[in-house]
Amino acid sequence: MAVVGGRTQWEIGGQCPEETRLVRAPAGVRGFDPADMTIRVGAGTPVEELDAALAEAGQRANLPVSPGATVGGVLAVGRDDLHALGRGRLRDALLEVVYVGDDGRLVTAGGPTVKNVSGFDLCRLLAGSLGTLGLLGEVILRTWPRPAAQQWLAGPCDPVELRRSMYWPSSILWDGEITWVHLEGHESDVKSEAELARSLGCEPTDGPPPLPAYRVPTGALEAGQPTGSYLVQIGTGMAYVSEPRPIPGPGPAVVTLHQRLKSEFDPRGRLNPGRDPLAA
Amino acid sequence: MTAKKSLGIDTEEMASRPALGIDTEELASCVSCGLCLPHCPTFRVTGEEWASPRGRISAMRQVQDHGMAVDESFLASMDSCVQCRGCEPACPSGVPFGSMMEATQAELARRRRVDWRRWGFRVLGHRWLLSLLSRSLAVVQRLRLVPSKRLGLPKIPLVQERLRATGNDVWLFTGCVMDAWQRSTHASVKRVVESAGAGVALPSPGAACCGALSLHAGLEDHAHALAARTMKALEGSAPILVDSAGCGAVLKEYGKHLGTPEAVAFSERVMDVHEWLAAQADQLPSVGERRRDVIVAVHDPCHLRHVQRAHQPVADVLSSYVTMVTLDDEGLCCGAGGAYAAMQPELAASIRDRKLEAINRSGADIVASANPGCTIHLANAGVDVRHPLEIVDEAIDYDG
Amino acid sequence: MKFRKADPLMRDLRRVLPSDRVRVAPLERSIMGRDASIFEGGRAGPVCFPISTEEVQGCVDAARRHGRAVVPRGAGTGLAGGAVPLEEPVVVVATKMNRLLSVDADQRVAWVQPGMINLDLSRALAPYGLHYAPDPSSQQVCSLGGNVGTNAGGPHCLALGVTSAHVLAAEVVLMSGESVVLGDADGWTPGLDLRGAYVGSEGMLGITTAIAVRLTRNPPAVETLLLAFDSVDAAAQTVSAVIADGIVPAAIEMMDKNIIWAVENFVGAGFPTDAAAVVIVEVDGLPGGVAAEADRVAELAVERGGSVRRATDDEERALIWKGRKSAFGAIAQIKPNYYLHDTVVPRTRLAEVMNQVYEIVDEHDLQVMNVFHAGDGNLHPLLLYDAREPGIMERVHAAGSAIIEASLAVGGVLSGEHGIGIEKRDFMPLMFSEADLDAQARLRRAFDPEEMANPGKVLPTGASCAEVNALGKVPEGVWG
Structure with a gap:
């Protein structure tokens, strides 16, 4: 059994066998009080719809807004967008989730408030679990104000030096030669930080470069001779490469913990078979 | 292992007196929040709860409220306390830790059948005896017959200059050990006070000891006897200036300890000499050129900072004469603690190591400390440490 | 229970640690029976002070061989009884593992040992212009290992998130005795977010032996406002209005009349004692945004009948915060x-x-x-x-x-930052269904199938009945 979202990242971490029964999560905004800065939505809600609803209140969620993708899909895959450096991690956007467990029961993890340490933090575990521990049904997300101004710049400068000089860039990307930086915030601040970036050799540009196909930890870049092109997402431990390359594997204890978690949460292997978070 | 065997504790006496005699209200006042922990020098160096104020209070409760026996680990917990009282200003609930520790020590002293301190501290009350012993010690030191460093002793002078009274505006409290071992400090203090236009009166022989060491060791009767003598020797209404933080702290608490109106009035006259000088700042002579460039870090004696809470005037007075730097350790104790350095040499040295690191980080040439115990303890580790008013005395341009 | 030197558990522990770092005297164990919570009835077994990961592994191995539970402990400042030992477990204290292991200022990451005090870390980072963002009110004493255990918060977690968002990786000794690194100090590694599941697990999944923390740049501009109101309602409405206006300040703290009075008596922070409530708002970041947001916050407060005082320098700011952070003791x-x-x-x-x-x-x-x-x-x-x-x-x-x-x-939760421990364990069913609690128990079992790490906490299930009954002086049903 597997939940299907927008199929935008359907093959990440392996493929479900053909006989897998596919279900869809409920869609739609279930509750939104802008003054709480949290929103409750069905996991099947398209991210674009979520974004449009929040934009009306001048807010946004820290989820990558890709056409066709669903909120549940994006959370289950757990991939940060290019702004993790400044906006924080995707996994931290998730406050509460209602999921379907292996035995068909509805389980609630986390809580609706922006701060909560009641019990173990299953939300972090479920974000990026590829639906292998539970099928996401409904979520509550933390939202943030949409910044007044934003700006991409690019140029041949040292990304480390750039990061040292800027206060809070939302993204720094580096392909080995060119550095891209994204600024957002109050208008005068974006302007002054952009001036700073220009003094280091960057010029305004329309947006980030296209992403190479495969995501790897930055450690994988250091491990072997680079082949093909790459793009490093500075300060996040993530890089994108055009040719697949070996990723240093996890230690045996980490593998064992993955196996044990799977067998505790889904002893019969019913949930999203064929997919493995370690291979994502 | 029983306590009786190793510690000379009278277990029969113990059985008949289960409580420690700590005030119940005081003992109940700790809510165990733990905010005292980082301000306790022994917790800082050990990381162990029994060596912290919260742990010690918990131990006191076990013995007083829950009938647990006084054993080795209880004694270790109590005797490892420097009694710096750094926990008191840090305590949001205002727990009177010093008072509880003094009560506990008094009770333990009653139970200890043999304690060298009973006899050792008696010497402090007899100027002639202390002077005789000191002079013998000075001779023995020069013959290299005693390992002074290991025992935490300073170099004791063979010949002391004689101090002469110059008026009746203020008393200068001269004390016991300090007068015998560091009289030159008194001389400096006296010159600085006189330079502010005051005539200095000196106590007659006999007003020799404030009783602090006896009090901290739990020898209350002896401490009270010394207090009575001291009060008699410093009569009148003139302010009593003290240049030793440990003595000043106890003199200021005579009122509390003795509870008599005379003692209360006496304590009100007591001032740390820096408090008095800071109030006379405009009377003090100007600085000679030669000392401006000296970098001085002030090490606040615990009994000035935590008990008297009067450490700021030291910096105020010094800052007109030298360049000051601040130690970044939030005034943590140096480990001297009166007789502590001699009683608990290992802990005292570990505590001092932290202080030495802070001193090194500060880049100071000289460390100023207004307590003889601290100066001796730090000097033994090779620090150039002086009484603040010795530094001022040297910096003042008396001719200019 | 008396421990003797010949006790087999003691013998094994003393093979791992020198005898002065395994404490068994009744008094020392009784001192370890409580933390900063109201629970006094804990009973500790041998108290161990390891100084390395290997020694922690040795302690866990010894405990397992003798069927003893293990309770990790930091500074003992927890308020929910998370570190209170039940049934004489082996208590593993982190206070002697208190070093800063490494700082990489460019990568903004530091490795620290679990016993390091929260504030000591930020002090050590000052020369780099960096700090560690979570600042619990007990930050001058609480340990970073304890912060990881409770997923601690603090005033400045409003904009930047609680501990979990600032922990990149944790080296953990599992109850199998294995040492494992959860997460990745570089920032990301493929797989489940084991790090995220571990943070806030109150010592029930393993023992932290090292932590990679994310470091935050000190803001170039800061504005601290002290808002005073005639009513608690007006103060609370101002807080809502600020959030609704799209401002996420670094911190918004509120104090009511009684506590203002107590704090003023205690530290004299200059709070208006005639106000019904004060709100401290701090905005930080780049100067443009800070100025605009501070102005807007002041406007919103005045609209609701509030008066506004802005800290004019760092000293005044420090005094305001001192007032806030001294509150509990006052x-x-x-x-x-x-x-x-x-x-x-x-x-x-x-x-x-x-x-x-x-x-x-x-x-x-x-x-x-x-x-x-x-x-x-x-x-x-x-x-x-x-x-x-x-x-x-x-x-x-x-x-x-x-x-x-x-x-x-009204849709709230049991605990925001102190944790569940034994204090709120029996309230968990009010917030979670049986299935919800079962899911949490599954996480626990995946890490610690024998329920050896800090048993009797957080989960109210029958699985831990033996330990629950051993609460000793802790009132039955926690609330008695």
């Missing part, structure tokens, strides 16, 4: 004991729940003071009492239960 001037609650409510329901808290406290004839992280909706009602008053505990506990129920009724 109450001792009024009553010797306090019970501190920690529920969170949706920020739009703040005023409503505050009023309910006052009503509940009146009904039970108690005194309350409120000082809390208003921006997060994280309430901290302090119930004041004198434990020597007969029958008082029943009233304190009844009022506490009512406050929890009122918070949950």
Whole structure:
């Protein structure tokens, strides 16, 4: 059994066998009080719809807004967008989730408030679990104000030096030669930080470069001779490469913990078979 | 292992007196929040709860409220306390830790059948005896017959200059050990006070000891006897200036300890000499050129900072004469603690190591400390440490 | 129970640690029987002070061989009883593992040992222009390992997130004795977020032996505003208005009349003692945004009848914060004991729940003071009492239960930052269904199938019955 979202990242971490029964999560905004800065939505809600609803209140969620993708899909895959450096991690956007467990029961993890340490933090575990521990049904997300101004710049400068000089860039990307930086915030601040970036050799540009196909930890870049092109997402431990390359594997204890978690949460292997978070 | 065997504790006496005699209200006042922990020098160096104020209070409760026996680990917990009282200003609930520790020590002293301190501290009350012993010690030191460093002793002078009274505006409290071992400090203090236009009166022989060491060791009767003598020797209404933080702290608490109106009035006259000088700042002579460039870090004696809470005037007075730097350790104790350095040499040295690191980080040439115990303890580790008013005395341009 | 040198557990522990770092004297064990919570009845077994990961592994191995539970402990400042030992477990204390292992200022990451004090880390980072963002009110004493255990918060977690968002990786000794690194100090590694599951697990999944923390750049501009109001409602509404206006300040803290008075007596922070409530708002970041947001916050406050004071320098700012952070202790001037609650409510329901808290406290004839992280909706009602008053505990506990129920009724949660421990363990079913709790138990079993790490905490399930019954002096049903 597997939940299907927008199929935008359907093959990440392996493929479900053909006989897998596919279900869809409920869609739609279930509750939104802008003054709480949290929103409750069905996991099947398209991210674009979520974004449009929040934009009306001048807010946004820290989820990558890709056409066709669903909120549940994006959370289950757990991939940060290019702004993790400044906006924080995707996994931290998730406050509460209602999921379907292996035995068909509805389980609630986390809580609706922006701060909560009641019990173990299953939300972090479920974000990026590829639906292998539970099928996401409904979520509550933390939202943030949409910044007044934003700006991409690019140029041949040292990304480390750039990061040292800027206060809070939302993204720094580096392909080995060119550095891209994204600024957002109050208008005068974006302007002054952009001036700073220009003094280091960057010029305004329309947006980030296209992403190479495969995501790897930055450690994988250091491990072997680079082949093909790459793009490093500075300060996040993530890089994108055009040719697949070996990723240093996890230690045996980490593998064992993955196996044990799977067998505790889904002893019969019913949930999203064929997919493995370690291979994502 | 029983306590009786190793510690000379009278277990029969113990059985008949289960409580420690700590005030119940005081003992109940700790809510165990733990905010005292980082301000306790022994917790800082050990990381162990029994060596912290919260742990010690918990131990006191076990013995007083829950009938647990006084054993080795209880004694270790109590005797490892420097009694710096750094926990008191840090305590949001205002727990009177010093008072509880003094009560506990008094009770333990009653139970200890043999304690060298009973006899050792008696010497402090007899100027002639202390002077005789000191002079013998000075001779023995020069013959290299005693390992002074290991025992935490300073170099004791063979010949002391004689101090002469110059008026009746203020008393200068001269004390016991300090007068015998560091009289030159008194001389400096006296010159600085006189330079502010005051005539200095000196106590007659006999007003020799404030009783602090006896009090901290739990020898209350002896401490009270010394207090009575001291009060008699410093009569009148003139302010009593003290240049030793440990003595000043106890003199200021005579009122509390003795509870008599005379003692209360006496304590009100007591001032740390820096408090008095800071109030006379405009009377003090100007600085000679030669000392401006000296970098001085002030090490606040615990009994000035935590008990008297009067450490700021030291910096105020010094800052007109030298360049000051601040130690970044939030005034943590140096480990001297009166007789502590001699009683608990290992802990005292570990505590001092932290202080030495802070001193090194500060880049100071000289460390100023207004307590003889601290100066001796730090000097033994090779620090150039002086009484603040010795530094001022040297910096003042008396001719200019 | 007496421990003798010949005791096989002791023998094994002393093979791993020198004897002065395994403490068994009854007094030392009784001292370790409590933390900063109200629970005094804990019973510790041997108390171990390891100084390396290998020694921690050795302690766990020895405990496992002898069927003993293991309870990790940091500074012992937890308020929910998470570090209170039940059934004489081996207590593994982190205080001697208190070093800063490495700092990489460019990568903004530091490795620290679990016993390092939170504030000591930020002090050590000052020369780099960096700090560690989570700042619990006990930051001058609480340990980073303990912060990981409770997923600690603090005033400045409003904009930047609680501990979990600032921990990149943790080296953990599992109850199998294995040492494993969860997460990745570089920032990302493929697989489940084991790091995220571990943070906030209250010592029930393993023992932390090293932590990679994310470092935050010191803001170039800071504005601190002290807003004073004639009513708690106006203060709470201003907090909601600020959030609704799209401002996420670095911190929004609120204090009511009683606590203002107590703090003023204690530290003299210059708070207006005639106000019904004050709100401290701090905005930081780049100068343009900071100025604009501070102006807007002031406007919103004035619109709701508030008066505004802006800190003019760092000294004034420090004094305001000193007032806030001294609050919990200052109450001792009024009553010797306090019970501190920690529920969170949706920020739009703040005023409503505050009023309910006052009503509940009146009904039970108690005194309350409120000082809390208003921006997060994280309430901290302090119930004041004198434990020597007969029958008082029943009233304190009844009022506490009512406050929890009122918070949950508006969609709130049991704890915002202190954790569940033994304090709120039996309240978990009010917030979670059987299936929800079962899911949490599954996480526990995946890490620690034998339930050897800190048993008897957080989960109210029958699985830990033996330990629950061993609470000793802890009142049965926690609230007695």
